[in-house]
Amino acid sequence: MKKIKYSIIALSTLAMLYNSGCQKQLDIKPQNSVEADQALKTSKDVEGVLIGAYTAAGLRGLYGGRLQATTDFLADDGDFSYFGTFSDYTELNDKKITINNFFVEGAWDSGYNTIGVCNTVLANLNLVISTDKAGVEGEARFLRGMTYFDLARAFGRAWNDGSPTTNLAVPLVLTPTTTIAGIQKVKRNTVAEIYAQAIADLKIAEANLPNKSTYASSAAASAVLARIYLTQENYAQAEVEASKIIDGGAYSLIEHFADEFQHPDQATRVFNTAEDIFAIQISNQSGFNALNEVYASSDYAGRGETYINQQHFDRYEAGDDRANEFTDDPFTTKFNNAFGNVVTIRLAEIYLIRAEARIKKAVPDLVGAAADINKVRNRAGLANTAAVSATALFNAVKQERRVELPFEGFRLGDLKRYKETTRSVDGDGNTVDTFDWDSPKLVFPIPKREIDANSNLIQNPGY
Secondary structure, X not given: OHHXXXXXXXXXXXXXHHHHOOOOOOOOOOXXXXXXXXXXXXXXXXHHHHHHHHHHHOOOOOOOOHHHHHHHHHHOOOOEEEOXXXXXXXXXXXXXXXXXXXXXXXXXXXXXXXXXXXXXHHHOHHHOOHHHHHHHHHHHHHHHHHHXXXXXXXXXXXXXXXXXXXXXXXXXXXXXXXXXXXXXOOOOOEHHHHHHHHHHXXXXXXXXXXXOOOOOOHHHHHHHHHHHHHHXXXXXXXXXXXXXXXHHXXXXXXXXXXXXXXXXXXXXXXXXXXXXXXXEOOOOOOOOOHHHHHHOOHHHOOOOOEEEOHHHHOOOOOOOXXXXXXXXXXXXXXXXXXXXXXXXXXXXXXXXXXXXXXXXXXXXXXXXXXXXXXXXXXXXXXXXXOOOOHHHHHHHHHHHHHHHOOOOOOHHHHHHHHOOOEEEEOOOOOEEEEEOOOOHHHOOOOOHHHHHHOOOOOOOOOO
């Protein structure tokens, strides 16, 4: 927790030094804290901090790619094998995470850094000019709400695993810490409390933001709400949120699946496609796509250490265009551009969310569910699904998620929602151990340095 607090203090200090630069004499007295009202004085100042929130969210440790990769590595059941030098990825793939895992620490640090910057924005909305205030609040609340939801899923037990009103997730911090003396030793809040805050934030974002934007939008907030409601088995509301996006017509599936991802000849800035609802904006001046690092071959700037196994190839039907997203090496080509945007929400997922919700809601809409599944299948060059019954359509949704969304950070949440098992495998693909969906080994540990610094934090079982 301390890292985020110190980063805010550093931001404030930089602002104060900048304002003092024009003075003929520099008279700075030593101090260990800077009050926020000294650093943030205008609407532009607050909007500048909001840009910092996007920067924090886009760091490799969070939505820049490593949160997606780490959760997929933890959930993997043999679809790929990792032969790299990052022992932290090996720990995740083997389901033997240590409390010092660098990537787990990165998710916590980057997550709370993002939340902290958003808190600073929200605490200073009074400085924002009236015409911009709703938008600034909406963007900050979108980033905070999405981050809290994903941290709760990574560091806490699943919503359907025991009682969310007693299971612990992560600390809920809603106010900025502006001085070192103000740092508090917070406790972990429950899964239910974190979800409730995420929903509250996202509802405000949904109401305040335009339907479509390069950055946070009403549609992006609706998408994360749809994810949350699906996780909570609130299927009727998940359908409502997904329908807002689909029926709104602002987004459309790219005609060819490959064009949603591949830019092998454009190792530079790539703009959002018509399918992208929210993406981390990356350029060759601002960083790189961490999913490229872990999944791409060395021919496309990746480390070439994550090999896709035959088990995954066998998931594709004959004629499925999505099977062409692999080279003979074999690596996925989804992330061949080192500076391609990290797409965190795209329309294909929303169709599959709505299909699942329509199947599972109290009064099912099986015809509508099939239509949603077919939108995704047809884009991949496949005929309409033959499934008719609720059971068959549900299996079809699960199949489509395995072949439409692999390596994009969805597998751990899906595994727990469907109450499936996973396994660790050796280099030859042989099973080493099996793990039920509710195994404590499928939950991130609270990083050791956070436990050491804050005696009020309780470690997760099994660590």
